Amino acid sequence: MKPGALALVTGANRGIGLETARQLAQRGAVVLLGSRDAVRGEAAARSLDPDGARILPVALDVTDTRSVAALAKRLERDHGRLDVLVNNAGVFVGATAADTTAEVTRDILAVNVVGAVAVMHAMLPLLRRSSAPRVVNVSSTTASFGLTSSGADLAGDASVRLAYTASKAALNMLTVQYDRAFRQDPDLAHIKINSASPGWTATGMNGFRAPRTVREGARAVVTLATLPDEGPSGGFFDEHGQLVW
Numbered sequence: 013m014k015p016g017a018l019a020l021v022t023g024a025n026r027g028i029g030l031e032t033a034r035q036l037a038q039r040g041a042v043v044l045l046g047s048r049d050a051v052r053g054e055a056a057a058r059s060l061d062p063d064g065a066r067i068l069p070v071a072l073d074v075t076d077t078r079s080v081a082a083l084a085k086r087l088e089r090d091h092g093r094l095d096v097l098v099n100n101a102g103v104f105v106g107a108t109a110a111d112t113t114a115e116v117t118r119d120i121l122a123v124n125v126v127g128a129v130a131v132m133h134a135m136l137p138l139l140r141r142s143s144a145p146r147v148v149n150v151s152s153t154t155a156s157f158g159l160t161s162s163g164a165d166l167a168g169d170a171s172v173r174l175a176y177t178a179s180k181a182a183l184n185m186l187t188v189q190y191d192r193a194f195r196q197d198p199d200l201a202h203i204k205i206n207s208a209s210p211g212w213t214a215t216g217m218n219g220f221r222a223p224r225t226v227r228e229g230a231r232a233v234v235t236l237a238t239l240p241d242e243g244p245s246g247g248f249f250d251e252h253g254q255l256v257w
């Protein structure tokens with residue numbers, strides 16, 4: 013990643029997103045810290061960077077098309093490009109298979125899948141103008157068909173994540189499909205897009221019950237966000253390497 017690269021992290025006012033923002037800024041990026049709540053975003057950005065030199069809060073609710081469009085317009089006006097996009101905003105609602113309603117599923121898909129598409133669609137013209145654009149979709153090992161069907165222990169309570177895992181599997185397919193489309197378009201072929209698995213990480217999403225720290229959880233995300241030109245695209249990785257879809 014070039015010094016001064018412009019990075020946008022969605023859902024970055026806490027958890028893995030906040031730590032990703034911190035690590036990207038540490039590596040020399042100027043980070044736009046996306047938060048659906050402006051006050052929480054401001055406080056989060058100030059907690060990492062009191063002077064606002066490297067980490068700037070931006071209002072972004074990924075389910076609100078006006079909010080997404082307003083941010084894209086602002087970036088167009090102020091920067092004219094975007095170098096790194098981390099689609100990190102996500103929600104988890106635990107429910108057993110029998111208790112999983114259409115409403116809960118819609119709410120999860122609205123953020124984890126439709127939200128990522130909305131942000132991608134708005135930011136693509138800006139990413140296209142970067143010399144080394146990188147996109148990371150923050151996914152989950154629990155979305156792996158291979159690991160799930162082989163009965164691997166994926167940590168956490170597997171009985172309450174039907175809709176969540178389906179949303180992350182859909183996000184993974186978005187990674188594959190965007191990558192294919194980019195490879196076929198000379199204007200977009202320089203974009204690298206990958207899915208990252210943070211591992212089961214202690215955040216508000218799980219009541220801080222998980223064993224991994226956000227520092228560990230952000231590792232794969234930051235590695236994929238700062239890939240060199242010879243790095244991979246269209247893959248699914250954790251910090252140890254490639255994962256089976």
Ligand code: NAP
Binds near residue numbers: 123150
């Ligand atoms: P977290 O602490 O709950 O953070 C989630 C972030 O997403 C928060 O900043 C939240 O904002 C934001 N968000 C939710 N809905 C949003 C919306 N409509 N627009 C914009 N932002 C929105 O959870 P986390 O563990 O750091 O999760 C980060 C990502 O990692 C998620 O995609 C999650 O699925 C993934 N992940 C987490 C784990 C884990 O074990 N923690 C494992 C695998 C994958 P508010 O503060 O306003 O709610």
